[in-house]
Amino acid sequence: MIGKVTKAHGLKGLLRVYSYARSEEAFQGSPTVFLSKEEWENAREFHVISVAAYKNGVLLALEGISSIEMAEHLKGAEVLIEKSSIVRADDEYFWHELTGLKVFLNTGEYLGDVSGIISEKGNDIYLVRNGDREWPIPATHEVVREIDLESGTMIICPLEGMLDLNEV
Known part of the structure; x- marks a missing residue:
């Protein structure tokens, strides 16, 4: 888990994500992310369109999420990526x-x-x-x-x- 969706940002479906990673680079190392919510049986996979640093997190644009209503539905979702996709320095640890x-x-x-x-x-x-x-x-x-x-x-x-x- 590298972050959590805190809210929708703007009208076009951007997600504001609180990042557990040091920088947005952790999100950029993976072409896809998985979102998980308690009420879902399984995590859902999304293609990453763009990532931008924003305050203490990132703004995340995902394929298929194109409106504020869709983005608001994802509030509280945990953001996960495959461990093999994480780019980290020699002195960085999980x-x-x-x-x-x-x-x-x-x-x-x-x-x-x-x-x-x-x-x-x-x-x-x-x-x-x-x-x-x-x-x-x-x-x-x-x-x-x-x-x-x-x-x-x-x-x-x-x-x-x-x-x-x-x-x-």
């Missing part, structure tokens, strides 16, 4: 790949597991949990030094004062 990783400090000390991810405008925030403790870790190159999906680990170098491991 959220499901990161959730559950064991997080270690650069000193070798175990901090906790990635329990969730918050998407922010500047960068994502990894939530690292150990028992009742949880730390927000900015997903920046300065802090996150290594991600090894094969071994299921993440190495971080926290900024001064970011973690107070002695605080209860």
Whole structure:
């Protein structure tokens, strides 16, 4: 899932989509998208006519959706693409790949597991949990030094004062 239809845009069937991806390029890598709604038995496939960046998402034009009425019917639909269509850099990961990783400090000390991810405008925030403790870790190159999906680990170098491991 790379986004969610939030509303119709204009009169000619454009869809305003909140994007879970960093840029509209994720939508441009696929000639088709699938829309899924709870009330539908199966996701429906649509040919992508155009994609344009718009605020914190994209404007999506789909073949067969040519009026505001048709577009409004798709409000709330999840936008999916085939995983093989996603264009990503070497340092980009799917959220499901990161959730559950064991997080270690650069000193070798175990901090906790990635329990969730918050998407922010500047960068994502990894939530690292150990028992009742949880730390927000900015997903920046300065802090996150290594991600090894094969071994299921993440190495971080926290900024001064970011973690107070002695605080209860």
